[in-house]
Amino acid sequence: MASVPSGKTETRDADFRSDVKLEGTPLNIKSVVKEHLNKPQVYKTKEKLTGPxxxxxxxxxxxxxxxxxxxxxxxxxxxxxxxxxxxxxxxYEPSTQDPIVKWSRDEK
Structure with a gap:
C-alpha cells in the first residue's frame, strides 16, 4: 500500500473492493452461486502513516x-x-469476521 521513510508522516486514501471469487463455475450458474454468498464490499479509508x-x-x-x-x-x-x-x-467470499487486515513492517 505505502512506504514511509523514517521521521516522516503521510496521509493516504485507500479505496478498494473485495468481491466473490469462484473456481470451477460454468457461466450458466455463476449468478445462482453468487446470490447466496456475501455481497461485494467497497472499502474507503484515510490512514495516517508514520515512519519507523x-x-x-x-x-x-x-x-x-x-x-x-x-x-x-x-x-x-x-x-x-x-x-x-x-x-x-x-x-471465496469476503470474510464477515475480518474482511481487511492492516499490518506494517519496518525495514533497515
Whole structure:
C-alpha cells in the first residue's frame, strides 16, 4: 500500500473492493452461486502513516483482503425430462469476521 521513510508522516486514501471469487463455475450458474454468498464490499479509508523508530530506514504498510473459502454444489433439474445435472466448485467470499487486515513492517 505505502512506504514511509523514517521521521516522516503521510496521509493516504485507500479505496478498494473485495468481491466473490469462484473456481470451477460454468457461466450458466455463476449468478445462482453468487446470490447466496456475501455481497461485494467497497472499502474507503484515510490512514495516517508514520515512519519507523530510529534504526530503521522505512516502514511499509499493507492491507490484506481476507476471504472465507468454501465448496458449493448446485443441482439443476430439467422440468421436462426430470434429468438432474450437478455442478460443484470452490468459492471465496469476503470474510464477515475480518474482511481487511492492516499490518506494517519496518525495514533497515
Amino acid at each position: 523508530e530510529k534504526g530503521f530506514s522505512y516502514r511499509t504498510y499493507h492491507l490484506t483482503k481476507n476471504y472465507d473459502k468454501g465448496r458449493y454444489t448446485v443441482i439443476r433439474t430439467n422440468k421436462i425430462t426430470g434429468k438432474e445435472k450437478v455442478y460443484a466448485g470452490t468459492y
